[in-house]
Amino acid sequence: MSENFLPFAKPAIDQATIDEVVACLQSGWITTGPRTQQFEQELATYLNSPHALCLNSGTAGLHVALLCLNLQPGDEVITTPFTFVATLNTIVHAGGKPVLVDIDPYTYNIDVNQIENAITSRTRAIVPVHFTGLPVDCDAIYAIANKHQLTVVEDCAHAIGAQYKRKTLGSFGHLQVFSFHPNKNMTTGEGGLVTCRNSEWAERISCLRFHGISKPAFDRFTKKGNQHYEVIAPGFKYNMMDLQAAIGLHQLKSLDNFIIKRTALAQRYLKAFANWPQWELPQIPQYEHRHAWHLFAPLINPEKAGMDRDTFMQRMKEENIGTGLHYAAIHLHPYYKNTFGFKAGDFPRTEDVANRIVSLPLFPTMTNEEQNHVIRTIAKIFNHPLSTESNSLDFLSPINQEIL
Ligand SMILES: Cc1ncc(COP(=O)(O)O)c(C=O)c1O
Known part of the structure; x- marks a missing residue:
């Protein structure tokens, strides 16, 4: 990456985190152990959940969460075609058939009003995705789930906090x-988390994430541990390392400030781009919520912008600014087309949004100057006059960088 390239996402790693990682390395215990346990306890407190189980990725978390449902061949799981492929891949890994419901035209989350039309006698679960960190209408989704006795596995990869x-x-x-991938609102390098209130599920996940062994592994190597163990299921190697938890412990302390900063940056973008014909800006729903602003992802109006989304991304790259594509419509990937018979036209809103969406740079350590540079560059690319007074962005109040 060139020196002056501005990425669309960047983790914020402070000195305390670096010190903790070094301390972990020096402690003689780097895989799953006391730091992972402490991280789980702190996550359980922060999220107010009785069970918080860390794993080595969000994908692993989705896999084992879905395995709690004991899906049988032909069982269906309803989700959105507008998500990262892990959401659907893990439904397939858990033995389910993904059934897709198009997105809401304003939030780009699953369209709650279309879910019931997709329910059949084989439906077992709904997997809503809190896209960009904007919570889905949980009351509406749980009301449908309760009515039809379905389990809800929420994909909160974008939405911690x-x-x-x-x-x-x-x-x-x-x-x-949840996901702790480096682009997410908090990171452990790679990592994931499952929360639930059901103790049986928690036990199952705890067992499946480490080879199906019935006892926590690290006890075996401590004084209180015992070398004997029993395998009660063909589990996976999905455990989080203490090295990862060392990062997460400090990220969690900063999470609320990260979200405050992300929100302030998103508000600045919204203000800067208000009434630009080239953009359709993110909308927020009526219900009360706190948006985690994992992504700031507007849609391009190609006619007004004079270019399509991919050309815009290319032009940004030429200006040394990174952008992200979240996401291509999943039902149009060859595997999903060939296996489940999806085709172009099946989910028109997703297809339209997937063709026009672009994630602009947004990360907690982003400075006012960096954001102003992004806005000015976009104005140049779109040939959009910024204001009557020269190139001024004075109407955007600066964000207090002390937040972090
Ligand atoms: C919506 C969504 N679901 C699931 C995942 C998977 O998380 P991970 O990358 O931690 O495996 C991601 C991460 O990119 C995601 O964005």
Whole structure:
């Protein structure tokens, strides 16, 4: 990456984190152990959940959460075609058939009004995705799930710290899965988390994430441990290392400030781009929520912008600014087309949004100057006059960088 390239996402790693990683390395214990346990306890407290189980990725979390449902051949799981492929791949890994429902035209989350049309006698679960960190209408989704006796596995990969009606995602509902990938709102390098309130599920996940062994592995190597163990299921190697937890412990302390900063940056973009014909800006729903602003992802109006989304991304790259594509419509990937018979035209809103969406740079350590540079560059690319007074962005109040 060139020196002056501005990426669209960047983790914020402070000195305390670096010191903790070094301390972990020097401690003689780098895989799953005391730091992972402490991280799980702190996550359980932050998220107000009785069970918080760390794993080595969000994908692993989705896989084991879905395995709690004991899906049988032909069982169906409803989700959105507008998500990262892990959401659907893990439904397939868990033995389910993904059934897709198009997105809401304003939030780009699954369209709650279309879910019931997709329910059949084989439906077992709904997997909503809190896209960009904007909570889905949880009351509406859980009402449908309760009516039809379905389990809800929330894909919270974008949404740690987000709230629905003053409740943190993870503090209510069935199963929630978070990601700690470096682009996410907090990171452990790679990593994931499942929260739930059901003790049987928690035990199952705890067992499956480490080879199906019935006892926590690290006890075996400590004084209180015992070398004997039993395998009660053909589990996986999905455990989080203490080295990862060492990062996460400090990221969690900063999470609320990260979200405050992300929100301030998103508000600045919204203000800067208000009434630009080239953009359709992110909309927020009526219900009370705290958006985690994992992504700031507007849609391009190609006619007004004079270019399509891919050309815009290319032009940004030429200006040394990174952008992201979240996401291509999943039902149009060859595997999903060939295996489940999806085709172009099946989910028109997703297809339209997937063709026009672009994620602009947004990360907690982004400075006012960096954001102003992004806005000015976009104005140049779109040939959009910034204001009557020269190139001024004075109408955007600067963000207090002391937040972090
Ligand atoms: C919506 C969504 N679901 C699931 C995942 C998987 O998380 P991970 O990368 O931690 O495996 C991601 C991460 O990119 C995601 O964005």
